[in-house]
Amino acid sequence: MDILSLLSIGAGIAGFLGLSGVRVIREYKRSVVFRLGRQKSLSGPGIYYLVPFIDSQNVVDVRTQTVDIAQQETITKDSVTVKINAVLWYRIADPESAIIRVADYREAVYQVAQTALRNVIGQHVLDEVLKERDKINSQIEEIVDGATAAWGVKVEMVEMKDVEIPQSLQRAMAREAEAVREKRARIIKAEAEMEASQKLTQASEMISSSPAALELRRMQMLSEIGAENNTTTIVMMPSEFIGMAKGLSETFSRAKTDSKE
Secondary structure: OOHHHHHHHHHHHHHHHHHHOEEEEOOOEEEEEEEOOEEEEEEOOEEEEOOOOOEEEEEEEOOOEEEEEEEEEEEOOOOOEEEEEEEEEEEEOOHHHHHHOOOOHHHHHHHHHHHHHHHHHHOOOHHHHHHOHHHHHHHHHHHHHHHHHHHOEEEEEEEEEEEEOOHHHHHHHHHHHHHHHHHHHHHHHHHHHHHHHHHHHHHHHHHHOOHHHHHHHHHHHHHHHHOOOOOOOOOOOOHHHHHHHHHHHHHHHHHHHHHHO
């Protein structure tokens, strides 16, 4: 084999090695490059070069990731056992820290979120867990984000999905809600009756002060009864008779009182 052939083979090998160091990654990924074991740079997206046998890389996805936190059984502040699961969304804000400062950032984020969920639920009573989910979600998000910031992880949102409570407690809460609704209905009915009685009192005072109004009301009642097509017999008495009877009754009452004295 002549020298020209050796040069050709050497050039081919050098060209192959040179091209083998070319890398291309997509827009949503970053490459943490190490040279001889030491962190060198952050590359990507697009095309970049790695020196063969000298450089190595760890590729990180910087898109938002979803973590489904498995159902946790914990005890609330008022000693009620509940089962809760949640969802956490995070993204890698600093790829270099995510690779260098923690061995497995995915598992680390999951464990921190799981622990924070249990701790926060244990600081609240059951009513707060059921009614103040937004507040509890914010507390969990703040705790997890603070713990993972050193790893280059940014927590975007935490949401509790389901809160499962014992069946016996569910029945007790249903009875309580039914009692509250019944109480509210009785109060509304009593208020309506009181308002109606006040209106009737005002109407009776107005009618009693005007005989003409009383006659008009009697005529209106006759028209209402006649519109129903019934066979009711009505005996009409002039309002003067009623006034006369009332006056006689008052006279007899005063005479009886004077005779006793």
